[in-house]
Amino acid sequence: MTASEDRLLVALDIDGTLLHYDGTLTDEVRRAVAEVRDAGHEVVLASGRSLIAMTPVAAELGIGTGLMVASNGSVTVRLDPDEPQGWTLEDVVTFDPAPALRLLREELPDARYAVEDLGVGFRMNALFPEGELDGQHRVVDFEDLWSEEVTRVVVRSPESTSEQFHELVERLGLDDVTYAVGWTAWMDLAPLGVSKATALEQVRRRVHVQPHRTVALGDGRNDVEMLRWAARGVAMGHADPVVKEAADEVTGTIEDDGAAQFLRTLLAT
Template sequence: VSGRPPRWIPKVADAAALNGYAVCANGAVLYEIGTDSVLSVRGLDPMLLHDVVDALESVLDGVSFAAERVGATAHEADVRQFVTEPGYRNPWDDAEGHTQARAELLGHTAVKLLASKANMTSDEMAMVAAEVLGDAVDITFSTGDGLIEVSARGTTKAAGLSEVADRLNIAPDDIISFGDMPNDVEMLRWSGHGVAMANGHPEVLAVADEVTATNSEDGVAQVLERWF
């Protein structure tokens, strides 16, 4: 279960010899690794994208946008999967993505809209965004560096994991999940046992059934060793 899109999954899956399902983009996409197939998508249509951008611009001066899209496979050549508008501030400072005019960026269904703003924390952005967007969409973030992620209403890692659990006939009580940022909160609440990393966001620490060691201290492994 990841906030990352399907295009990031095959490399990780190959390195770790993983197969089966991957819940991607904070629950917006269910991807089957073995068949390289996108099975389901929860998307933001162009009309909603325009409404969200207009609302965010009214309260976040200087905000810039990017959109995450998917095709039928992880690397479908006909789909520009990550697009940014000119001047988009990428907190990770990499060269990923195709630059497009805003009209083009908002003209196609997206699984995630990213809003970035300098000199503001993600917590601050999320609070302001919630005031103007309400429950029309889901707002979350996975970094504190001035970036929020907007998804279709009801799109969470918990919703995506629930879809996988239904397919595999596994009850929530039999699932353990790990997280460290607000995009993990609903999943930790939904799972039978939710574990927060010690270096996690306060919202995550508050809902967890257990707090393990930090990411750098192999906190996940320390918990899993109790069962495996």
């Protein structure tokens, strides 16, 4: 067991890092995560997923306690099996999505828009394809999407590319939100200045791990700030050049169980 002063905070992205794109988790990665936790290190899942989409993954990994970062940093929870839902809220950051939604609809009138109802699901102007969003889905009038402040906005525009999303945000001047472009046709909006990195810094302070004992692993552009934040930022081998450039090193691809390869290096330190 690692001595308290030597333990690491290990921040792990989920999709494309721990999970394959079809949502499967290999036994190799599952074992590696368990071994790192058993060694006494603080493993923190950090994802763009909503809270209700993260808890099943945590359960599959055997993680029932500790802190977890959801919604690209807008939501931090403490997993607790004694709680009715299995978790308690530690920190929630919200914003008014109305200005961004109005501007985006003018440019992308046929896009689908959703806002997160924390711990429940999503309100949306039209149903998303089955399996893309978890929880309960409630279709509402577009104006009802900003009836209250939210933690996250999802924009799905099948005809748009990642590059077009980046260009659109710059052109519209969406300087009152933080945005993350995922796979083609998908963009998340979060409160200004909020990212996985900002949430993880608060987690680090809560669990009393020194900055030089932080490591992070991810594959997406929404992981860039997290990889830069960590003392040891590691990109998956299939990540695009922007993500790799933000990292200190690169591990194997998702097909090679790159996450397991990286995690096992922590057991030798």
